[in-house]
Amino acid sequence: MEQQEEDRDQWGSRIGFILAAIGSAVGLGNIWRFPYMAYENGGGAFLIPYFFALLTAGVPLLILEMGLGHKMRGSAPLSFRKIKEKYETIGWWAVLITFIVTVYYSVVISWAVNFMFLAINQGWGSQPDSFFFKDFLQMTQFWQIGSIRVNVLAGLAAVWGLNYIILYNGIKSGIEKAAKVFMPILAVLVILITVRGITLPGALNGMNQFLQPDFSVLMNPSVWVSAYGQVFFTLSLGFGIMIAYASYLPKKSDVVNNAFITTFANSGFSFLAGIGVFGILGYMAQVQDVPFNEVVSDGMGLAFVAFPQAINLLPGFKGVFGVLFFLCLVISGLSSTMSLIEAFSSSIMDKFQLTRKQAISSVCGVGFLASTIYATGMGLVVLDVVDQWMNNYNLVVIGFVECLLLGYFWDLDEIKTHVNQVSDFKIGSWWKVAIKYVTALVLAISLVSKLQGELTSLYNGYPLSAILTLGWGMTFGLIIIAYFMSRVKWNQEIEADTDKLKEDI
Amino acid sequence: MSIGAWIMLIFGSTTLLGGLSICLSIALKKQ
Numbered sequence: 001m002e003q004q005e006e007d008r009d010q011w012g013s014r015i016g017f018i019l020a021a022i023g024s025a026v027g028l029g030n031i032w033r034f035p036y037m038a039y040e041n042g043g044g045a046f047l048i049p050y051f052f053a054l055l056t057a058g059v060p061l062l063i064l065e066m067g068l069g070h071k072m073r074g075s076a077p078l079s080f081r082k083i084k085e086k087y088e089t090i091g092w093w094a095v096l097i098t099f100i101v102t103v104y105y106s107v108v109i110s111w112a113v114n115f116m117f118l119a120i121n122q123g124w125g126s127q128p129d130s131f132f133f134k135d136f137l138q139m140t141q142f143w144q145i146g147s148i149r150v151n152v153l154a155g156l157a158a159v160w161g162l163n164y165i166i167l168y169n170g171i172k173s174g175i176e177k178a179a180k181v182f183m184p185i186l187a188v189l190v191i192l193i194t195v196r197g198i199t200l201p202g203a204l205n206g207m208n209q210f211l212q213p214d215f216s217v218l219m220n221p222s223v224w225v226s227a228y229g230q231v232f233f234t235l236s237l238g239f240g241i242m243i244a245y246a247s248y249l250p251k252k253s254d255v256v257n258n259a260f261i262t263t264f265a266n267s268g269f270s271f272l273a274g275i276g277v278f279g280i281l282g283y284m285a286q287v288q289d290v291p292f293n294e295v296v297s298d299g300m301g302l303a304f305v306a307f308p309q310a311i312n313l314l315p316g317f318k319g320v321f322g323v324l325f326f327l328c329l330v331i332s333g334l335s336s337t338m339s340l341i342e343a344f345s346s347s348i349m350d351k352f353q354l355t356r357k358q359a360i361s362s363v364c365g366v367g368f369l370a371s372t373i374y375a376t377g378m379g380l381v382v383l384d385v386v387d388q389w390m391n392n393y394n395l396v397v398i399g400f401v402e403c404l405l406l407g408y409f410w411d412l413d414e415i416k417t418h419v420n421q422v423s424d425f426k427i428g429s430w431w432k433v434a435i436k437y438v439t440a441l442v443l444a445i446s447l448v449s450k451l452q453g454e455l456t457s458l459y460n461g462y463p464l465s466a467i468l469t470l471g472w473g474m475t476f477g478l479i480i481i482a483y484f485m486s487r488v489k490w491n492q493e494i495e496a497d498t499d500k501l502k503e504d505i
Numbered sequence: 506m507s508i509g510a511w512i513m514l515i516f517g518s519t520t521l522l523g524g525l526s527i528c529l530s531i532a533l534k535k536q
Contacts, residue, residue: 044513
C-alpha cells in the first residue's frame with residue numbers, strides 16, 4: 001500500500017489542485033446555461049434556490065466525491081471497489097460517461113476554435129444563423145450522414161492534441177501547470193467581456209432581465225428542481241472527476257475547504273459571466289429595437305448565433321471582442337476536457353496497470369476517431385440526443401445511486417471522520433442529512449419528471465430509431481460494458497490492498 | 506435597472522465573493 005502511495009502521481013501544491021478543480025467545474029455551461037436558467041426561473045430570485053442547492057447538495061456531494069477519492073486513493077472504479085466489490089460497476093459507468101461526454105464536448109470546443117478565427121473579420125457574415133447551420137455545419141437530419149467538415153476535424157485534432165500533450169505530462173507537470181496558465185487567463189477574459197458588456201448602451205436593461213427578482217417563483221417546485229439540477233451539472237458531479245483528482249492529493253490535504261473554494265469560485269464565474277452575457281444581449285435588443293425575449297437564448301444558439309450577431313453590431317473592436325469571447329469558450333472547455341479524460345484514463349491505468357503514456361495515447365487516439373462522427377453533417381443532431389441522455393439520465397442516476405449506496409448501504413461516517421481529520425473546518429451531521437435525504441430526493445424527482453416528458457413525446461421530434469439507439473441503447477450499452485469491466489480481474493497487489501482496507505473499515 | 510435587480514446583484518456578489526474570501530483566508534492562515 002505504501003509503495004502504491006509513493007508510485008501514485010501527486011499535485012505539487014494546494015493551489016494547483018484547487019485551480020484544476022475549478023477548471024474542471026467551470027465549463028461552457030457557466031457561460032451559456034446558468035444566465036438563461038436564472039432568466040427563465042425568476043431572475044434574481046433564482047439565486048435563493050440556487051444558493052440553497054449549493055449548500056445542501058452541491059458542496060455535500062463535492063465533499064463526498066473528494067473525500068472518497070482522497071481516502072481510497074484511486075479512480076472512481078477502484079474507490080468504489082474498495083467499499084464493496086459489487087460497487088465497482090458504478091465507478092465504471094461514471095467514467096464511461098466521461099468518455100462519451102468528452103467525445104462530443106471536444107467537438108463543441110472545435111467549433112469555438114473555428115469561430116475564434118472567424119471572429120477576426122466576422123467570417124460568419126450578416127446572417128450568423130444561416131451561416132452556422134447551413135454553411136459551417138452543413139447540417140443534415142438523422143441517418144443522412146453528410147460529409148466530414150474538414151475545418152471541424154482540424155479543430156478536433158487541435159483539441160485532442162493539446163489534451164494529449166497536457167495529460168501525457170502527468171498531474172504536476174501537465175494538468176497542474178496547464179490549470180495555472182488557463183485559470184488566470186480565463187478570469188481576465190471573463191472580466192474583460194463583462195466590462196465591455198456592461199459599458200454598452202442598453203446593457204442595464206439586459207442585466208435587469210437577468211437579475212430582476214420574481215419572488216413568486218419560489219413557490220414553484222420546478223424552479224427548485226431546476227436549481228438543484230444546475231448545481232449538480234455545474235460542479236461536474238457524478239463523473240468521478242473529483243474522485244480521481246482528490247486521489248492525487250497528498251495524505252494530509254484539506255478536503256472540506258477545498259470543496260467550498262471550488263464551489264464559490266465556480267458560481268462566481270457563472271454570476272460574472274451572466275452579467276456580461278446579458279449586458280451584451282441588452283445592447284443587441286436596443287440596437288435592433290426588439291423586445292429582449294427575441295434576442296435571448298442559451299446553449300449553442302447563444303454562443304454560435306446570438307453572440308456573432310451581437311459582435312456584428314458592436315461599435316468597435318469587433319474582431320478583438322469576438323476572439324476574446326471564443327477564446328474564453330475554448331479555455332473553459334479545455335480545462336474541463338482534461339479533467340474528463342483524466343477521470344477515464346486514471347481508471348484504466350488503475351485497472352490494467354498501464355503506464356500514463358499507454359493510457360493517454362489510447363484514450364486520446366480512440367476519442368479523436370470517435371469524435372469524427374460529430375464532424376459530419378449529422379453531428380449536431382447526434383450530439384443533441386447523446387447529450388440529453390448522458391446529462392439527464394445517466395449522470396442523474398449515477399448521482400442518485402451514489403447517494404443511495406454510500407448513504408444507506410455503507411457508513412458515511414467513514415468519509416466524515418476521514419475528511420474531518422484532514423480539513424480546516426469540520427462537517428457535522430448536516431452533511432449526512434444532505435446526502436441521504438436532500439440530494440437523493442431531489443435527484444429522484446428530477447429523474448422522474450424528465451422521464452415523464454420523455455415517455456409522452458419523442459425528444460425534439462427525432463425519429464424513434466435515434467432515441468432507441470443513441471439514447472436508451474447507448475445507456476444500456478454503457479451499463480453492460482461497465483459490468484463486464486468490473487468483472488475483469490485486478491492484479492494481486494490491488495486485490496490484497498482492497499481486502500486489507502475492508503478489514504480496516 | 507430596478508431596485509430589486511440592484512439588490513439581487515449586491516446579494517449575489519457579496520455572497521459569492523464573501524464566501525470565497527472567508528474560505529481563502531482560512532486556507533492561507535493554515536499555510
